[in-house]
Amino acid sequence: MTENPDKDECFGGSLSGGWWFRRCNEANLNGRKFQYDWQLRPSKTLGITWHIKNNDQSYYYLYDSVEMKIRDNDYGFCTGALKSKRI
Secondary structure (H helix, E strand, C coil): CCCCCCCCCCCHHHHCCCCCCCCCCCEECCCECCCCHHHHHHHHHHECEECECCEHHHHHCCCCCCCCCCCCCCHHHHHCCCCCCCC
């Protein structure tokens, strides 16, 4: 395992993920898929997690799958949705 550069408890090894976390357990898309919500209660940090702001119960939501999509920062410009600014 790669050494944790932040030297804190919020790293991929403790949360069963593939990356380091800025803060613990706001999102963990590489977590385990649990079939029952009672499995999450003692170890919510190990499941697939997507914390919804102001909703602590969202830690206990069950997710069948996760899909992450990434696009370039200038995506809007490439599609014509954003126009270039002239200075």
